[in-house]
Amino acid sequence: QVQLVEYGGGLVQAGGSLRLSCAASGLTFSRRTMGWFRRATGKEREFVAAIGWSGGTTKYADSVLGRFTISRDNAKNTVYLQMKNLKPEETAVYYCAAVPASTLLVVVAGSSYSYWGQGTQVTVSS
Secondary structure, eight states: OOEEEEEOOEEEETTOOEEEEEEEESSOGGGOOEEEEEEOTTSOOEEEEEEOTTSSOEEEOTTTTTTEEEEEETTTTEEEEEEOSOOGGGOEEEEEEEOSSOOSOOOOOGGGOOEEOOOEEEEEEO
């Protein structure tokens, strides 16, 4: 079955950096759009970033543009989220997600993703 496992969360001071990884198995990773989402306590899940199967197309939420970078290594079935200049309000559980089938579309709606990881906690202290 499809498994997505996130790594790399933790505690960081405001202005610091973290790199999240998501290892995928059980799907044709190299043909899937992958996304990162986050959910803060008491808030709705929100889109963070997405990347097309070749890595050539990326999309970001306005709030993270210029600070976060999504990338992928299809040989390792892994997608990454490099986060810089983190802010306390970005404390959340971060999830990676995969679309249900091969596609050229880089989608941002959570409803377009069928497979989700268990999430990794990112805590940014002020």
